[in-house]
């Protein structure tokens with residue numbers, strides 16, 4: 001059937017649905033729903049990691065294979081450094097830029113190396129906003145409790161406390177750099193309510209929050225003349241005699257040569273894992289989100305936390321085919337957009353946490369109340385025109401210009417037509433375990449941002465990631481800089497590789513792949 | 528599970544998959560109609576390193592020039608956001624060596640005047656509108672450059688919120704202006720110097736520094752898991 005004909009059910013039931021209030025599920029019902037329908041609960045997708053610091057723990061097959069992969073680097077590699085620095089930042093997203101700016105500000109010599117261009121990352125795509133408790137009726141403690149509840153009580157309390165308490169100072173820093181957050185008429189920061197939060201707490205820059213923050217941070221990194229190595233992908237870390245981190249080896253993607261950087265401290269800010277397409281899911285992530293930081297740190301002996309849980313954002317585009325997996329911001333649901341099945345019914349409180357909403361969408365589809373596209377995808381409707389009906393014509397266009405444009409390019413006007421959505425692989429809830437200094441159990445190796453784990457527990461609340469990046473980017477930068485000031489450069493070796501390979505042999509073998517992956521293999525092979 | 532047939536969207540491109548002929552940097556290829564320009568590159572076996580970033584229309588890495596059949600006009604697009612069509616010809620834009628002024632945003636004394644020192648070419652705009660025509664984000668770039676020069680920094684910052692810094696407005700400028708870089712400077716200056724400092728934020732920072740929440744923290748951090756679960760449930 002024609003898509004417009006199928007959409008009629010959404011238009012027809014709109015007025016009746018507007019009068020409805022949907023209760024949230026009871027804790028027991030939520031648990032049951034997640035257990036039955038959340039992709040994290042599919043046991044067949046998991047296997048234990050065979051060796052290394054997390055031996056015996058389960059993670060998804062795609063990640064386990066990479067963690068047990070071999071390095072591109074041989075033990076006889078030439079380690080004469082091409083560059084020497086105090087602080088080496090790996091990754092040019094939000095966490096990397098924040099870390100580099102703070103380390104530089106603290107007087108350290110900084111090199112920022114990144115796989116693609118500076119800024120090409122998940123961070124530019126953040127649309128929904130950044131959680132910071134600035135409203136009078138809100139508090140860091142409430143922010144803490146909301147996040148804990150969202151994370152199934154598994155969040156590291158110390159990390160979380162640091163994040164919520166340092167949030168307001170971060171907002172001030174960003175404003176000082178020229179970030180244009182949305183304001184109320186009285187000049188105060190405008191706050192929106194996000195899924196799973198009890199108070200409005202999302203700071204936004206229209207629906208371009210990540211883009212606006214990244215435009216400014218990138219510009220600032222360039223203004224501060226921080227040394228950049230673009231199109232350089234980290235392929236191995238370096239360790240001194242004591243096993244502490246002392247630099248990294250990169251592959252220059254332009255000429256395929258190795259670049260060796262000697263550094264007193266290293267901050268990994270390589271982001272998430274979406275491009276591994278776990279369980280075959282489409283993803284909202286950028287091209288380079290291949291979990292490289294996890295493989296690099298794991299080989300060095302850094303422990304990981306919560307790598308058995310991932311976030312499937314409830315609303316990834318299912319139609320048109322060109323936008324598969326692209327994010328349809330949670331902002332639409334925050335402003336009251338309904339989720340509607342093929343029968344025109346709502347089936348979940350749209351502002352419940354992401355894992356609950358995703359599970360319930362999957363349930364609708366598995367039980368036959370979804371809408372199928374001819375390319376074999378299935379989804380439910382997100383009633384975007386409802387926003388104009390509720391808050392006046394022009395609302396969608398005014399509040400979600402980025403999304404309007406994205407769909408308009410394919411002839412779809414989301415202020416008039418509902419969009420078809422299904423969960424998309426969005427975020428890596430866990431990552432390399434860090435302490436409140438952002439340091440791992442490997443000395444002088446810091447990890448910040450999505451590559452790190454513990455803070456978000458088993459499910460991240462929307463808007464908490466941008467804050468995580470800035471807070472732990474800052475902490476890692478400041479601490480790595482002060483550490484570097486008081487110590488000599490460690491020796492450059494790849495001794496940890498010998499250890500890793502020997503350990504693999506003891507447990508059978510390496511998985512047969514080379515990791516990190518660097519870029520997903522989308523190029524079609526001949527034939 | 529059973530899916531009623533009534534709930535299936537027909538898609539012409541899937542029902543009758545059609546191959547189209549396109550030209551990439553001067554070479555001819557056959558690719559499925561409707562895939563994006565980036566996917567067409569992958570489909571033809573080409574690796575893309577420079578030219579792909581977010582794949583979501585936000586980073587501007589995939590700036591591309593293209594032409595459609597029998598139309599002499601060269602247009603611009605984001606390769607991750609544009610579908611190929613029969614007879615299309617395209618090439619990705621290489622990085623353009625535009626000059627970016629460097630400045631310390633916080634130390635600017637007179638940002639509106641400083642614009643003329645940092646970007647002296649900005650007032651030389653000749654109104655040709657080529658920048659606006661080049662913008663894949665549909666920003667009225669020319670208007671923005673004029674607003675910047677006339678000191679309407681707020682106006683510029685609002686107009687350029689959509690700017691993905693793809694740089695396509697730059698090589699076309701006959702006055703050698705990099706409009707996106709001018710706009711970025713202006714937006715940052717607007718945010719840092721001409722926007723009210725939010726009072727609520729200052730209050731909250733002071734509250735935290737003065738330990739207003741310490742008692743509550745002590746209370747909470749001592750709880751065992753059960754108590755904490757119950758306490759979380761009381762937050763509405």
Ligand SMILES: Cc1cc2nc3c(=O)[nH]c(=O)nc-3n(C[C@H](O)[C@H](O)[C@H](O)COP(=O)(O)OP(=O)(O)OC[C@H]3O[C@@H](n4cnc5c(N)ncnc54)[C@H](O)[C@@H]3O)c2cc1C
Pocket residue numbers: 090091092093094095096113114115116117119120121122123124125126127128129130131209210232233234235269270271272284285286288289290292293327426427448449450451462463464465466467469516518583
């Ligand atoms: C579409 C989308 C929307 C989102 N919306 C929100 C939101 O509204 N609010 C919110 O709080 N969060 C949001 N998130 C989550 C948040 O944006 C990310 O978690 C966050 O940006 C991650 O930042 P990061 O700096 O850790 O990683 P990234 O920003 O992804 O940066 C990682 C960097 O590391 C580089 N890199 C990777 N591997 C290597 C390597 N081997 N060598 C060198 N460099 C490497 C990458 O190229 C990249 O530059 C969203 C995420 C997505 C994908």
Ligand code: SF4
Pocket residue numbers: 587661662663664665666668689690691692693694695696697706707
């Ligand atoms: S203003 Fe220039 S850099 Fe910005 S989106 Fe338009 S063409 Fe690209």
Ligand code: SF4
Pocket residue numbers: 651652653654655656657658659668669672699700701702703704706
């Ligand atoms: S292209 Fe240059 S000269 Fe022409 S309108 Fe734009 S800024 Fe002015």
Ligand code: FES
Pocket residue numbers: 578579580581582583584585586587588589605606607608691
């Ligand atoms: S790859 Fe980022 S805009 Fe196309």
